[in-house]
Amino acid sequence: MSTGACPIDHGAAAAGGCPVSPRASAFDPFGAEYQADPPAAVRWSRDEEPVFYSPSLGYWVVTRYDDVKAVFRDNITFSPSIALEKITPVSAEATATLERYGYAMNRTLVNEDEPEHMPRRRLLMDPFTPQRLVHHEPMVRRLAREYVDRFVDAGKADLVDEMLWEVPLTVALHFLGVPEEDMATLRKYSIAHTVNTWGRPSPEEQVTVAENVGKFWQYAGTVLDKLRKDPSGHGWIPYSIRAQREHPEVITDSYLHSIMMAGIVAAHETTANAAANAIKLLLENREVWEEICADPGLIPHAVEECLRHSGSVAAWRRLVTRDTTVGGVPVPRGAKLLIVNSSANRDERHFDNADEVDIRRDNATDHLTFGYGSHQCMGKNLARMELQVFLEELTRRLPHLELVPDQEFTYVPNTSFRGPEHLWVQWDPAANPERADPTIREAQRPVRIGEPSKKGISRTVTVVSVDRAADDVVEVTLAAANGKPLPRWTPGAHVDLELGDVSRQYSLCGDPSTPDTYRIAVLRDPDSRGGSRYVHENLRPGTTLPLRGPRNHFRLDPTARHYVFVAGGIGITPIIAMADDVRASGGSYELHYCGRDTSAMALLDRCRRDHGERLHVHSSAAGTRLDVTALLANPAEGTQIYACGPERLLDALAGASAHWPEDALHVEHFTTTRQVLDPAVEHAFDVDLTDSGLTVRVAADQTVLAALRAAGIDVPSDCEEGLCGTCEAAVADGEVDHRDVVLTRSERAANTKMMTCCSRACGDRISLRL
Numbered sequence: 001m002s003t004g005a006c007p008i009d010h011g012a013a014a015a016g017g018c019p020v021s022p023r024a025s026a027f028d029p030f031g032a033e034y035q036a037d038p039p040a041a042v043r044w045s046r047d048e049e050p051v052f053y054s055p056s057l058g059y060w061v062v063t064r065y066d067d068v069k070a071v072f073r074d075n076i077t078f079s080p081s082i083a084l085e086k087i088t089p090v091s092a093e094a095t096a097t098l099e100r101y102g103y104a105m106n107r108t109l110v111n112e113d114e115p116e117h118m119p120r121r122r123l124l125m126d127p128f129t130p131q132r133l134v135h136h137e138p139m140v141r142r143l144a145r146e147y148v149d150r151f152v153d154a155g156k157a158d159l160v161d162e163m164l165w166e167v168p169l170t171v172a173l174h175f176l177g178v179p180e181e182d183m184a185t186l187r188k189y190s191i192a193h194t195v196n197t198w199g200r201p202s203p204e205e206q207v208t209v210a211e212n213v214g215k216f217w218q219y220a221g222t223v224l225d226k227l228r229k230d231p232s233g234h235g236w237i238p239y240s241i242r243a244q245r246e247h248p249e250v251i252t253d254s255y256l257h258s259i260m261m262a263g264i265v266a267a268h269e270t271t272a273n274a275a276a277n278a279i280k281l282l283l284e285n286r287e288v289w290e291e292i293c294a295d296p297g298l299i300p301h302a303v304e305e306c307l308r309h310s311g312s313v314a315a316w317r318r319l320v321t322r323d324t325t326v327g328g329v330p331v332p333r334g335a336k337l338l339i340v341n342s343s344a345n346r347d348e349r350h351f352d353n354a355d356e357v358d359i360r361r362d363n364a365t366d367h368l369t370f371g372y373g374s375h376q377c378m379g380k381n382l383a384r385m386e387l388q389v390f391l392e393e394l395t396r397r398l399p400h401l402e403l404v405p406d407q408e409f410t411y412v413p414n415t416s417f418r419g420p421e422h423l424w425v426q427w428d429p430a431a432n433p434e435r436a437d438p439t440i441r442e443a444q445r446p447v448r449i450g451e452p453s454k455k456g457i458s459r460t461v462t463v464v465s466v467d468r469a470a471d472d473v474v475e476v477t478l479a480a481a482n483g484k485p486l487p488r489w490t491p492g493a494h495v496d497l498e499l500g501d502v503s504r505q506y507s508l509c510g511d512p513s514t515p516d517t518y519r520i521a522v523l524r525d526p527d528s529r530g531g532s533r534y535v536h537e538n539l540r541p542g543t544t545l546p547l548r549g550p551r552n553h554f555r556l557d558p559t560a561r562h563y564v565f566v567a568g569g570i571g572i573t574p575i576i577a578m579a580d581d582v583r584a585s586g587g588s589y590e591l592h593y594c595g596r597d598t599s600a601m602a603l604l605d606r607c608r609r610d611h612g613e614r615l616h617v618h619s620s621a622a623g624t625r626l627d628v629t630a631l632l633a634n635p636a637e638g639t640q641i642y643a644c645g646p647e648r649l650l651d652a653l654a655g656a657s658a659h660w661p662e663d664a665l666h667v668e669h670f671t672t673t674r675q676v677l678d679p680a681v682e683h684a685f686d687v688d689l690t691d692s693g694l695t696v697r698v699a700a701d702q703t704v705l706a707a708l709r710a711a712g713i714d715v716p717s718d719c720e721e722g723l724c725g726t727c728e729a730a731v732a733d734g735e736v737d738h739r740d741v742v743l744t745r746s747e748r749a750a751n752t753k754m755m756t757c758c759s760r761a762c763g764d765r766i767s768l769r770l
């Protein structure tokens with residue numbers, strides 16, 4: 001497909017006209033807007049046209065989280081083969097220059113199709129495992145410390161030039177087992193490789209770039225020859241040379257040469273840029289910087305949030321191998337995709353308050369900065385380790401660091417690799433804590449290898465007030481213990497509260513526009529397992545407790561023409577927030593609130609006050625029960641039903657809406673009737689994991705989640721009752737016995753995902769994309 005041409009056959013598409021919208025035609029990934037902030041530059045696309053064709057680039061551009069992840073996940077339909085192709089066509093002169101150097105960059109793991117890719121990846125993976133990475137930590141720490149020593153008393157530094165470029169480069173060379181030589185030259189070569197692959201150099205620049213890329217190629221070859229003579233040493237390249245001896249057909253000579261050069265760039269430049277982005281972001285969000293200075297235990301989470309918010313890999317590429325659709329848009333075989341993972345990471349459909357830096361965000365690790373699936377970045381945990389060490393050293397030794405004001409940040413113009421070329425910081429050396437206490441230079445904490453645990457991310461909240469809201473219901477107002485605003489939330493969201501020994505979910509029912517406080521309403525369950533009893537008996541103004549979230553598995557579709565809200569009892573909590581939201585935006589809705597007796601219906605006064613005649617109160621005591629069948633008798637196009645309440649109400653709504661369009665009904669369950677697993681009734685089965693190439697046996701009395709965890713696969717989970725949707729996994733094959741209450745009818749029928757905490761295989765085997 002040639003750059004500049006609209007890919008659509010205009011004869012055939014005449015009725016619809018040219019599908020390239022004015023914004024899509026104006027899209028320029030080398031323009032100032034994208035270079036300054038890629039996710040902001042494509043916000044319009046996330047909102048309006050999430051998959052579009054860019055005539056100037058000759059690529060289809062994909063910007064939403066679900067679509068980008070789906071593309072990463074399917075590496076057969078979306079081949080990685082063009083990942084390192086030059087995005088700007090090369091001039092004849094530059095090509096000749098590259099030829100002169102014998103430049104023959106071939107397949108490396110990153111741009112390789114199956115079936116070749118996985119066998120190589122498996123053979124070359126071992127040095128990246130957490131057990132092996134642990135050995136690199138002392139070296140990373142020593143280097144970081146020595147580099148900080150060099151400028152700690154200066155009061156001003158360009159962190160990129162004075163630390164963040166060279167330390168990751170040295171670590172990369174060390175990891176690869178390559179002698180540490182001529183850093184400055186390697187830096188020049190690496191930048192040339194980036195511009196050569198992802199940049200838009202002018203014809204003259206192309207020749208200079210080609211010179212450097214050619215020299216880089218030769219340098220890689222020379223080092224490789226040297227290592228071949230004695231490949232007994234440490235590092236990935238000697239390891240790969242040894243692996244080649246065992247499997248010469250899998251790891252060829254040209255392959256080794258290519259991974260040698262690509263490895264230097266992949267292991268170093270991405271980390272250097274990620275570190276610069278992270279420190280810049282944290283210093284721009286001073287309160288977050290100060291929080292991690294005060295509690296370094298937050299650093300692993302801060303790293304993850306920085307990778308999400310301002311990762312160093314802005315976009316990646318895939319080639320479409322068959323006619324298909326992406327996000328519902330038909331995309332032809334042969335089309336090239338620019339998948340903007342930095343945009344996916346800021347997609348509000350997946351990350352609440354996506355533009356904000358929230359180091360307690362519980363789904364930050366879902367970011368796609370390392371890609372996803374079988375091509376996910378192998379060095380991700382080395383990068384995480386380096387970022388943790390850098391942040392730890394800087395926050396401990398220079399907590400008073402600040403950005404030099406009014407500096408202009410510049411970026412090497414390209415589509416994919418992103419980080420400021422310089423990062424000037426300043427501080428008062430007289431206030432360096434180690435001047436008063438020299439032991440501060442040496443202090444250190446253990447680094448976490450791998451992604452941070454989601455369970456750890458809580459913030460402390462203080463109870464502001466506890467008020468009676470109805471019979472057996474209290475309304476609790478909470479504020480952050482540190483007096484700062486709480487994260488913003490959207491209607492349908494809930495938080496997790498740690499209540500003594502148990503953790504329980506409660507929907508937010510206050511006003512999302514008051515970020516200083518959260519409100520929840522809690523019904524005392526007569527058969528309480530501890531949570532609601534704890535709330536009623538122990539929470540008083542001034543009580544502090546850990547809170548996680550908010551998270552939202554019950555999102556309001558903003559496009560509906562009319563909303564039918566149905567709440568039963570305490571199920572009013574998420575529903576009232578939704579009804580408030582639709583009322584505020586002037587939408588059309590009706591609110592049905594069912595209860596035993598009005599005295600037991602929490603928030604009823606507020607409903608009456610704010611929702612007037614839209615409110616229909618149904619109380620069994622007054623004989624005004626809701627007739628669910630009559631309510632849903634006539635399906636209406638564009639109407640969405642949102643309901644929360646007891647199981648029987650939700651079951652009745654599901655039955656009464658069976659003739660409605662698929663997925664018109666959205667429900668949230670507060671409880672399940674799930675039983676403990678009875679091995680006399682259940683059967684054992686195998687789970688094949690397509691991304692990691694493992695098979696895990698699930699015993700008759702074990703959940704899939706427990707079996708996965710036992711095999712070392714980290715799947716997040718929360719309620720573990722099939723209620724909350726956190727432990728979802730994608731299903732590649734095999735019929736699932738769905739036992740959760742999260743998936744809709746059509747989602748169950750599609751058989752593409754399952755909740756691993758409770759659902760099982762119908763037969764002997766299922767395969768999951770993990």
Ligand code: FMN
Pocket residue numbers: 494502504505506507508520521522523524525527528529530531532533570573574668669670671719723724
């Ligand atoms: N219970 C409430 O009383 N109010 C709520 O707003 C509420 N929201 C919930 C939201 C979700 C997503 C889920 C899964 C449950 C919710 N629950 C709510 C139920 C509580 O989490 C909990 O199950 C209930 O208080 C009983 O717990 P206990 O048996 O430990 O007392």
